[in-house]
Amino acid sequence: MKELLIIAIGSALVNNVVLSQFLGICPFLGVSKKVQTAAGMGGAVVFVITIASFVTGLVYKFILANKAILNGKLVYLQTIVFILVIACLVQFVEMFLQKSMPSLYQALGVYLPLITTNCAVLGVALTNVQKEYSILTGVINGLGTSVGFLIAIVILAGIREKMEYNDVSESFKGTPIVLITASLMAIAFFGFSGLI
Amino acid sequence: MSNCTERLYNGIIKENPTFVLMLGMCPTLAVTTSAVNGLGMGLSTTVVLVLSNMLISMLRKIIPDSLRIPAFIVVVASFVTIVQFLLQGFVPSLYASLGLYIPLIVVNCIILGRAESYASKNPVLPSIFDGIGMGLGFTAGLTCIGVVRELIGAGAVFGFQVLPIADISTGQAGYVPVTIFILAPGAFLVLAGLTALQNRFKRSAAKKGKKVPESAGCGEGCASCGNSACSGKVFPTGNEKE
Numbered sequence: 001m002k003e004l005l006i007i008a009i010g011s012a013l014v015n016n017v018v019l020s021q022f023l024g025i026c027p028f029l030g031v032s033k034k035v036q037t038a039a040g041m042g043g044a045v046v047f048v049i050t051i052a053s054f055v056t057g058l059v060y061k062f063i064l065a066n067k068a069i070l071n072g073k074l075v076y077l078q079t080i081v082f083i084l085v086i087a088c089l090v091q092f093v094e095m096f097l098q099k100s101m102p103s104l105y106q107a108l109g110v111y112l113p114l115i116t117t118n119c120a121v122l123g124v125a126l127t128n129v130q131k132e133y134s135i136l137t138g139v140i141n142g143l144g145t146s147v148g149f150l151i152a153i154v155i156l157a158g159i160r161e162k163m164e165y166n167d168v169s170e171s172f173k174g175t176p177i178v179l180i181t182a183s184l185m186a187i188a189f190f191g192f193s194g195l196i
Numbered sequence: 197m198s199n200c201t202e203r204l205y206n207g208i209i210k211e212n213p214t215f216v217l218m219l220g221m222c223p224t225l226a227v228t229t230s231a232v233n234g235l236g237m238g239l240s241t242t243v244v245l246v247l248s249n250m251l252i253s254m255l256r257k258i259i260p261d262s263l264r265i266p267a268f269i270v271v272v273a274s275f276v277t278i279v280q281f282l283l284q285g286f287v288p289s290l291y292a293s294l295g296l297y298i299p300l301i302v303v304n305c306i307i308l309g310r311a312e313s314y315a316s317k318n319p320v321l322p323s324i325f326d327g328i329g330m331g332l333g334f335t336a337g338l339t340c341i342g343v344v345r346e347l348i349g350a351g352a353v354f355g356f357q358v359l360p361i362a363d364i365s366t367g368q369a370g371y372v373p374v375t376i377f378i379l380a381p382g383a384f385l386v387l388a389g390l391t392a393l394q395n396r397f398k399r400s401a402a403k404k405g406k407k408v409p410e411s412a413g414c415g416e417g418c419a420s421c422g423n424s425a426c427s428g429k430v431f432p433t434g435n436e437k438e
Binding site for chain 1: 299305
């Protein structure tokens, strides 16, 4: 239990997925203009990464690394299999939400297709395999990582909303000032490194 | 042949993926802690890009249109796996320092972007040169950022100590490295400076009436995003706006 908690906090705060591992930079910069949309994107990412780490964990354990199938030699296919599994999964989640949970679909639907090419999803799946996590640990790691993404993107959106009113120098308008904000956030997140 | 040299020029200078189009930001920020890492990542991406452009261009008449993105992903992922094993076998030190970011070449928008916007519509030879041009442009971008970060953050270039480091214990005067530049925040800072410079050049070019290609990265939000691979087309749902 304690180990799981350490993994969750570690992946959410200490090794924050955006601010120290640079995964998922695109949505982090692109969908962070308003707190509400940022929270929607963050929620969708939490949803997809948690499910994806469970499914890729299952696929890895019972198909790719299964000794009964080609003596577990299929492991080398992990990148190809994972990216296809994730793409199918996102599509499936989208259809499922649309049919059975229309309210949740309303909130997250727009962001779901964007997530397939979010490198954080594939990144988490590959990290779980690299660190030889069990399926449960993998899911906890996925949950922690995606909550870290949610925290980072919502904070950035909050700062950007305030920054609308600031007088930013002409060349730094747009992306540059957002990157500088992200840099300061990354420095602040260093503070968590003593936590574990 | 002029077409091929034009593709090289286009990739390296005119539509440089790092400095002009702002594509592939994840590896750009993550692996540029040193010039060698940037160069290694750039060259690995180039190899994947050239091979995938070549194969996709060869198969462009066979792949059905509705299945093209999944087909591209499988082609790219296969080449990435090959490159990953080659690096692991022959350059283990680089493999160790790039780590997770090698398999993540699969989701690099440059590769899918070029497959979608160039290789799937053009003959094999220009597609190969397009891959070489774009790849070398990306390599140049990563190496530049890597050199800046390594120089400021460690006083070295390609691992050679250019600036003598100050030593407090012996009282020797020298350069005091700004370590934060090789840590995570430095990546954002360097890129911020770079994009600010780019904005400045764009404005002065616009004043002179020159046309500058728009950045296709995600910095401006999804509405203006030129990356067709990232607009829900991976497995078409049928309700995307065209």
